[in-house]
Amino acid sequence: MQILQDDLISAVSSSASHLSATYPIGNVQDDIPSLPYICNAATCTITLTVSSGMQALFLSGLQADSATVQLVTATDDSGQISINTTPYSSLSELATGTSQRISPEWFSFTVATAAATISSPYAGGTISEYTQGPTTLVLAGNLTLAADLVLTDSANSIQRISTGSALTAATMKLVLTTSTDRKDSPVSGDNIGFFIPTGGTPGTTGNFAKDATEAGASNFINVNNHGNVLIGSWVNTSTGNTVQVTKIIGDGTTSGDITVSSNLASGTVSSILNPIKLGIARAGSVLNIENPQLGLSRNFTDYSVRRPLLNGGYSETQRNICKGFDVSAMLSDSNVQSFEGFYRAFRSKPFPAIIAEGFDSARNENTRMAGFYYLRSAPSMAYATHSGSATQTEFQIHEVI
Numbered sequence: 293m294q295i296l297q298d299d300l301i302s303a304v305s306s307s308a309s310h311l312s313a314t315y316p317i318g319n320v321q322d323d324i325p326s327l328p329y330i331c332n333a334a335t336c337t338i339t340l341t342v343s344s345g346m347q348a349l350f351l352s353g354l355q356a357d358s359a360t361v362q363l364v365t366a367t368d369d370s371g372q373i374s375i376n377t378t379p380y381s382s383l384s385e386l387a388t389g390t391s392q393r394i395s396p397e398w399f400s401f402t403v404a405t406a407a408a409t410i411s412s413p414y415a416g417g418t419i420s421e422y423t424q425g426p427t428t429l430v431l432a433g434n435l436t437l438a439a440d441l442v443l444t445d446s447a448n449s450i451q452r453i454s455t456g457s458a459l460t461a462a463t464m465k466l467v468l469t470t471s472t473d474r475k476d477s478p479v480s481g482d483n484i485g486f487f488i489p490t491g492g493t494p495g496t497t498g499n500f501a502k503d504a505t506e507a508g509a510s511n512f513i514n515v516n517n518h519g520n521v522l523i524g525s526w527v528n529t530s531t532g533n534t535v536q537v538t539k540i541i542g543d544g545t546t547s548g549d550i551t552v553s554s555n556l557a558s559g560t561v562s563s564i565l566n567p568i569k570l571g572i573a574r575a576g577s578v579l580n581i582e583n584p585q586l587g588l589s590r591n592f593t594d595y596s597v598r599r600p601l602l603n604g605g606y607s608e609t610q611r612n613i614c615k616g617f618d619v620s621a622m623l624s625d626s627n628v629q630s631f632e633g634f635y636r637a638f639r640s641k642p643f644p645a646i647i648a649e650g651f652d653s654a655r656n657e658n659t660r661m662a663g664f665y666y667l668r669s670a671p672s673m674a675y676a677t678h679s680g681s682a683t684q685t686e687f688q689i690h691e692v693i
Contacts, residue, residue: 293580293581293582293583293584293619293621293645293646293647293648293649294348294398294400294455294578294579294580294581294645294646294649295578295579295581295631295634295643295644295645296348296350296574296575296576296577296578296579296643296644296645297576297577297578297579297634297637297638297643298576298577299321299574299575299576300342300343300344300345300346300575300576300577301321301340301341301342301343301573301574301575301576302341302342302343303340303341304317304318304320304321304338304339304340304341304573305317305338305339306329306331306336306337306338306339307333307336307337307338307339308331308332308333308335308336309331309332309333310329310330310331310332311330311331311332311523311524311536311538311553311567312330312538314327315327315328315329315330315524316329317329317338319571320338320570320571320572320573321573322572323572323641323642323692324571325352325353325571325572325664325692325693326353326571326693327571328353328355328569328570328571329569329570329571330523330524330567330568330569331468331524331567331568331569332536333568334469334470334471334526334565334568335467335468335469335470335568336468336568337465337466337467337468338465338466338468338570338573339463339464339465339466340463340464340465340466340573340575341463341464342459342461342462342463342464342575343461344458344459344460344461345458345459345576345577346401346458346459346462346575346576346577347400347401347456347457347458347459347576347577347578348398348399348400348401348456348575348576348578348644349361349398349399349401349464349573349574349575350396350397350398350399350572350573350574350575350644350662350664351375351396351397351399351466351570351572351573352396352571352572352644352663352664352693353396353569353570353571353572353693354375354377354393354394354397354468354569354570354571355393355394355470355566355567355568355569355570356375356377356394356468356469356470356566356568356569357377357469357470357471357472357565357566358377358468358469358471359374359375359377359466359467359468359469360372360373360374360375360466360467361373361375361399361464361465361466361467362464362465362467363401363450363459363462363463363464364462364463364464364465365450365459365460365461365462365463366460366461367448367460368403368448368449368450369449369450370401370449370450370451370452371449372467373399373452375397375466376394376395376397376656376658376659377394378394378395393566393569395659395660395662396644396659396662396663396664397658397659397662398644398646398657398658398659398662399452399658400452400453400454400455400456400578401450401451401452401453401456401457401459402450402451402453402456402457402459403448403449403450403451403457403459404448404449404450404451405448405449410429412428412429412430413430413431413432414429414430414431414432414433414435415432415433416431416432416433416434416435417433417434417435417436418436418437419435419436419437450462454649454650455578455580455649456578458577464575466570466573468568468570469568470526470565470566470567470568471565472565472566473563473564473565474520474521474525474563474564474565474566475520475561475563475564477520478517478518478519478520479517479518479519479520480517480518480519481513481514481517481518482502482513482518483502484500484501484502484513484518484521484561484564485501485502485503485504485560485561486500486501486502486503486504486558486559486560486561487499487500487501487527487529487556487558487559487561488500488501488512488558489555489556489557489558490547490548492558493557494555494556494557495555495556496551496552496553496554496555496556497548497549497550497551497552498548498550498552498556499512499513499544499545499546499547499548499549499550500512500513500515500518500521500544500550500561501513504558504560512544512545512546512547512549513544513545514543514544514545515540515543515544515549515550516543516544517543520564520566521537521540521544521550521564522537522540522566522567523537523538523539523540523567524536524537524538524567524568524569525537525564525565525566525567526563526564526565526566526567527552527556527561527563527564528561528562528563528564528565529556529557529559529560529561529562530559530560530561530562531556531557531559533554533556533557533559535552535553535554535556536552536553536567537550537551537552537553538551538552538553539551571693572644572664574644579630579631579634580627581621581623581627581630581631582621582622582623582624582627583621583648583649583650584617584619584620584621584647584648585620585621585622587620588617588618588619588620588647588648589617589618590615590616590617591615591616591617591618592613592614592615592616593613593614593615593616593690594611594613595611595612595613595614596608596609596610596611596613597609597611612693614690614691614692614693615663615691616668616688616689616690616691617647617688617689618686618688619647619685619686619687619688619689620684620685620686621684621685622676622682622683622684622685623682623683623685624681624682624683625680625681625682625683628673628683628685631671631685632671632673635667635670635671638667639667640666640667641666642664642665642666642692643664643665643666644662644663644664644665645662645663645665645689646658646661646662647661647662647663647689648661649661663691663692664691664692664693665689665690665691665692666689666690666692667687667688667689668687668688668689668690669687669688670687671685671686671687672685672686672687673685673686
């Protein structure tokens with residue numbers, strides 16, 4: 293089990309601006325994953341300046357179609373490391389109120405000797421592993437890359453591993469893009485084919501419809517059911533305009549419920565792209581303690597609204613689902629003291645953690661066990677040996693999204 297016990301990010305910036313003053317880049321450093329940074333471009337690079345001692349990076353509330361992270365220190369470079377941008381598997385989980393589109397992800401890093409070194413001029417061939425080379429490389433033949441090529445005079449590379457070691461001061465770059473059309477991927481209901489401005493003249497408010505003939509209010513697309521129209525979504529139309537959705541009132545079916553960033557005329561919607569978002573970014577040192585014992589309990593809290601009706605009917609509104617764990621762990625004396633110190637410092641404050649590590653790749657603990665958690669109550673501890681060398685530690689942990 294790993295707990296990110298401090299935040300060593302000293303500065304954060306983005307190559308693009310934000311959708312509005314509500315969603316600035318500084319939001320990634322607060323404790324509210326549901327209040328993210330929303331980029332006002334379809335591609336942006338978020339730069340994190342990290343002080344010495346960083347062992348792990350944690351990201352939560354990410355939304356992007358493709359994403360990579362790169363670490364650079366004074367002497368070493370990681371190359372491009374892919375970030376998992378696979379959405380939750382079921383479209384039904386993207387319905388109203390599900391704010392977390394991509395699972396949280398945990399990265400641990402260490403500096404390792406480069407697997408291979410190439411010299412200049414290079415005769416050509418396939419490079420199959422992370423390779424160190426000179427800062428200037430002359431090619432004397434064809435070069436095929438099967439992995440990162442980092443042109444640096446360092447013999448070391450920063451690599452992602454299960455348990456990280458402390459790095460020197462680093463600059464971390466998250467490169468995020470959005471590119472996948474979502475207008476024809478509704479959770480339920482009709483596809484989106486047309487934008488109709490309020491009153492029929494170009495403006496910043498209006499509604500989405502299936503096609504140009506569906507102009508009546510009763511035929512507007514229910515964006516809650518559609519599930520892929522979000523604050524910050526990019527709307528491209530046949531009129532040549534590209535705008536972002538800045539406001540959604542209700543379910544989008546009342547005239548003027550959709551507000552966009554600039555005037556938009558009636559026109560065919562050619563694409564709707566998800567916004568680029570990031571809720572939480574943390575990079576810091578890690579408290580490593582023993583994995584929970586067998587029998588670790590994982591549970592879920594469903595915040596959906598359920599209303600049994602007096603006539604026997606039923607009404608419901610989909611909301612977020614958060615995961616939680618009931619943890620029982622046998623900790624060494626030194627680790628239990630460190631964990632107690634962590635609890636005294638954080639108490640009710642949320643923190644990134646990965647509950648269990650060492651699974652095979654198919655079980656991917658970096659996403660399934662990682663999360664932005666808080667302790668439901670104070671942990672309990674009981675000596676398991678007369679010498680006090682081992683302590684049975686019990687606590688409950690709950691996700692924040």
